[in-house]
Amino acid sequence: MKVVIYPNFRKQYAPEVTRAVCQALHQMGLEIGVDQIHRNALGDISYIDFGDLCEMAEQAEFAIAIGGDGTILKCARKLMRSDVKLLGINTGRLGFMAALESDELDQLPRLLTGEYRVSQRMMLRAALWREGKEIGVYTALNDVYASRYGGRMSDFSVYADDSLIGRYRADGVVFSTPTGSTAYSLSAGGPIIEPDLSCIEMTLICPHSLFARPVLFSADRRITLVPEHYKTATLSLSADGNESVEMQPEDRVVLTRSSHTVSLVEMTDSHFFDSLNGKMMHALKE
Numbered sequence: 001m002k003v004v005i006y007p008n009f010r011k012q013y014a015p016e017v018t019r020a021v022c023q024a025l026h027q028m029g030l031e032i033g034v035d036q037i038h039r040n041a042l043g044d045i046s047y048i049d050f051g052d053l054c055e056m057a058e059q060a061e062f063a064i065a066i067g068g069d070g071t072i073l074k075c076a077r078k079l080m081r082s083d084v085k086l087l088g089i090n091t092g093r094l095g096f097m098a099a100l101e102s103d104e105l106d107q108l109p110r111l112l113t114g115e116y117r118v119s120q121r122m123m124l125r126a127a128l129w130r131e132g133k134e135i136g137v138y139t140a141l142n143d144v145y146a147s148r149y150g151g152r153m154s155d156f157s158v159y160a161d162d163s164l165i166g167r168y169r170a171d172g173v174v175f176s177t178p179t180g181s182t183a184y185s186l187s188a189g190g191p192i193i194e195p196d197l198s199c200i201e202m203t204l205i206c207p208h209s210l211f212a213r214p215v216l217f218s219a220d221r222r223i224t225l226v227p228e229h230y231k232t233a234t235l236s237l238s239a240d241g242n243e244s245v246e247m248q249p250e251d252r253v254v255l256t257r258s259s260h261t262v263s264l265v266e267m268t269d270s271h272f273f274d275s276l277n278g279k280m281m282h283a284l285k286e
Contacts, residue, residue, distance in 0.1 A: 001112075002031040002060040004053060004084070006075040008067030009041060014091045017102045018066050021089065022048060024108050033060060057082040062111060062265065068092020069183075073240045076123075076141045080260040085118055087111075087265040096182055096275060099267040107267050117266040121179045122198050122219060123258035126239055130251050138239035139258050142180030146225055146235040146253065147172035147205060149246055154235050155228035158202065160221045167228065170207040172235065175200055175223060175255050179264075182276070184241075190214045194272060195264075200255065225253040 003025055007018040019042070025032050026047050033049045033056035034042055042048055049056070057063055063084045065075035072088040079086070089105075090098035099116075100107055110116050126144040128136040138144065148154045148171045156173065158165045176185040178193035181201055186192065190203035191214060198219040204212045217223060227235055227249060235247045247253070 001062075002033060002056070003062045003064060003111075004033040004035075004056050004060045004079075006035070006053065006063060006065045006071065006078070007038065008065075008071040008091075009038075011067045011071070011091045013102060014066050015041065017089065017091050017105075018042070019045070020105055021064060021066065021108070024105055028109060028112055030111075033057075054079065054082070057084045060084050062087055064089060066091060068095055069097045070241070072097045073141055074242075076262045076264075077139060077240065077242075080123065080139060080258075080262065083263070085263045085265050087267065097179070097264070099265050104267075110267055111265075119196055119264045119266055121195055121262045121264050122177050123260050123262060124175065124177055124200065124239075125256050125258040126175075126237070127254045127256075128237060128245065128247070128251060129254060130248060136243075136245065138237070138243055139260060140180070140239040141177065141262055142183045142240050143174050143176035143185060144237070144239045144253075144255060145172055145174040145184060145205070146237050146247065149234055149236040152234050153208065156235065157226045157228055159224040159226065160217055165202075165215065166212075168204055168207060168212060169209070170204045170212070172205040173225065174203045174205060175225075176203070177201075185214075191216075192276065198257070200257070219257045221256075223255040225255070227251065 035053035036050040039050050057079045064087045065072045066089045088098035089100045124140045126138045157167045174185045178195045178197045181193040185203040188203045188205050200217040203214045237245045
């Protein structure tokens, strides 16, 4: 059995945790693959195979992302075309998507015994259209959001299929998956959604309205975002916090369920609401 490792060495403790994970996997008799960009950092470990991460993932059973939630998101997008199962190990701050903390590496043998769950997570596809042509496609596990550009409040409309949902004035709008409902959307006042559900959540960012509320759409809907300011660009588009693309006044963003999914490994006996209570509610307990 082969495992690929995706570490984020910019995170505190990630280098030593990565080495500990490699040692544990080697003692379990597993093959270990790491992207060649990490050869300088890990080249002294003789049993690691270095190469192209995506190519190695095609032959791997598991991918292990070591870092924070951002590291897991980047790994998911990088490997979304493979069938690999993704396990996150947290060395960041919150690590809400991680299955294990850095002090729980003794749980790794459960990968061999099958004592884990796999949660299939939907992704979003956002297509940016300009002058009748699709000029960019972005895939997100958490969310796609359009936020104000240049400090001006934005005017825009949202359609579900061909039906107008509303015309809004706000700092922007977040479209999230259930997985992303505990991220930016939550900060903007959106609801928490169990990650195994399939839907698209829309949450406005600082709407200039007394009545604007989040909306949940069927995952099979086609959602279209249309800027209403026809002279200057007032929105920039981002997927999972990565791309930031300035939208032109006549651009359109079409959001649909992506054909790709992420198989997220859950290792411990805790479930979604246990993690929610333990990690998201800690400020209320202090």
